[in-house]
Amino acid sequence: xxxxxxxxxxxxxxxxxxxxxxDLVWDYFNGCSSWSPVGHDALPTEExxxxxxxEFADLIVFFGKIESRxxxxxxxxxxxxxxxxxxxxxxxxxxxxxxxxxIMEDLVRDTKYADEIKLVxxxxxxxxxxxxxxxxNDFYKKFIKSLKNKxxxxxSIISFNFDCLxxxxxxxxxxxxxxIEFDGIDSRRCFYRPGRGIILLKLHGSxxxxxxxxxxxxxxxxxxxxxxxxxxxxxxxxxxxxNQKISQxxxxxxxxxxxxxxxxxxxxxxxxxxSDAIKLFQSNVHGxxxxxxxxxxKATIDRFKELFPNSKIEGTIRDLSKDG
Numbered sequence: 001x002x003x004x005x006x007x008x009x010x011x012x013x014x015x016x017x018x019x020x021x022x023d024l025v026w027d028y029f030n031g032c033s034s035w036s037p038v039g040h041d042a043l044p045t046e047e048x049x050x051x052x053x054x055e056f057a058d059l060i061v062f063f064g065k066i067e068s069r070x071x072x073x074x075x076x077x078x079x080x081x082x083x084x085x086x087x088x089x090x091x092x093x094x095x096x097x098x099x100x101x102x103i104m105e106d107l108v109r110d111t112k113y114a115d116e117i118k119l120v121x122x123x124x125x126x127x128x129x130x131x132x133x134x135x136x137n138d139f140y141k142k143f144i145k146s147l148k149n150k151x152x153x154x155x156s157i158i159s160f161n162f163d164c165l166x167x168x169x170x171x172x173x174x175x176x177x178x179x180i181e182f183d184g185i186d187s188r189r190c191f192y193r194p195g196r197g198i199i200l201l202k203l204h205g206s207x208x209x210x211x212x213x214x215x216x217x218x219x220x221x222x223x224x225x226x227x228x229x230x231x232x233x234x235x236x237x238x239x240x241x242x243n244q245k246i247s248q249x250x251x252x253x254x255x256x257x258x259x260x261x262x263x264x265x266x267x268x269x270x271x272x273x274x275s276d277a278i279k280l281f282q283s284n285v286h287g288x289x290x291x292x293x294x295x296x297x298k299a300t301i302d303r304f305k306e307l308f309p310n311s312k313i314e315g316t317i318r319d320l321s322k323d324g
Contacts, residue, residue: 004260005143007159007166008268010295014320015139016132016165021271024100025120028059028079028127030089037047044087052084058123065116073098099237100124103275108239117240125207125233132163132223139320144169149196152177156199156256160277162235162267164208166200168192176200179252180209180245183217183272192209192220201249201256203277205235205242218245220315238273252279257284264292267320269300278307285311294318 012018019027063077083090107113150160168175175197185192191306210219213232218234236242259310294305301315
C-alpha cells in the first residue's frame with residue numbers, strides 16, 4: 001500500500017510550538033520577546049528597550065505600514081511601543097479579516113506593496129525560526145522513527161510548513177529527498193543525496209533553502225540556519241506565486257496524490273484560502289481512496305467529508321502535542 005502523509009501547521013504547532021496561521025506575525029513579539037510574564041513590577045532599562053527594538057525592528061516597521069494601510073488597526077504601533085517601554089506583552093486584538101493569509105490576499109493584488117510582502121515574509125521566517133528553536137519536537141521525532149526501513153515506493157510526504165522540524169535522522173538512517181535541483185549544497189548537509197530517501201515535498205518552500213533573488217538559485221543549508229548565512233529563505237506565503245522550481249514540486253505532488261492508496265492528513269484543514277491545495281487533492285484523489293484525518297477539531301473532519309464525498313473518511317480527534 002502506498003501511503004501519503006500531509007502535514008499542516010497543526011502538526012508543527014504540536015511538535016515544535018510554531019505559530020498557527022491566525023498567530024503568525026501578530027504573536028511574534030509576545031511569543032518571542034524576552035520579557036518576564038505580565039505583571040512584574042520593574043520597568044526595563046533603556047538598554048533593554050533598545051535591545052527589543054533592534055530584535056523586533058522589522059515588526060515595528062510592519063506595524064506602521066500595515067496600520068496606515070488598514071485604519072481599522074489604528075493603535076497597534078502605539079501598543080507595541082508601550083509594551084516595549086513598560087516591559088510587558090502587547091495587548092493586540094486582531095480579528096480574522098487581518099490574519100496574515102487575508103492580508104496577503106489583498107497585498108499581492110497590487111505591485112506597489114512588494115516591499116510590504118517581503119517584510120511579511122521576513123517576519124514570518126523570524127517568527128517560525130525563533131519559536132521552533134530548542135523545542136523537544138517529540139511528535140515529528142516519533143513519526144520519523146516510524147519511517148525506519150521504509151522505502152520511497154511505500155511512503156511519501158507533503159508538507160505545507162516552512163519549518164525544518166521534520167528532518168533527517170542520521171542515527172536511524174532515515175533520509176528525505178526534497179526533489180529540488182539545488183544549485184548548491186552547504187558542506188554541513190554533505191549527507192544529502194538527491195534520489196535517496198523518503199520523498200518530502202515542501203510545497204510552500206523551506207527555511208533552510210536559501211534563495212538568491214537576483215538569479216533564482218537555491219542553496220540547501222543546515223536545518224538550523226540563521227540570518228548570518230545571508231540571502232533570504234525560499235518560502236512562499238498564501239496567495240504568492242511560487243517560482244519555477246517550487247512549481248515543479250506541485251507537479252510531483254499531483255503524482256504522489258494519484259499514486260496513493262491512503263492519504264493521512266495531520267494538523268491540516270485544507271483552508272478555503274488555499275485554493276491551490278484544494279485543487280491539488282480534489283483533482284487527483286482517485287475514487288475509493290482511504291483518507292485519514294487527524295486533527296483536534298471535529299469541524300475539520302466534517303470539512304473533509306464534504307470535500308471528498310466519494311472517499312472513505314476516517315477521522316480521529318486528537319491532541320497531537322500529547323503524542324510525543
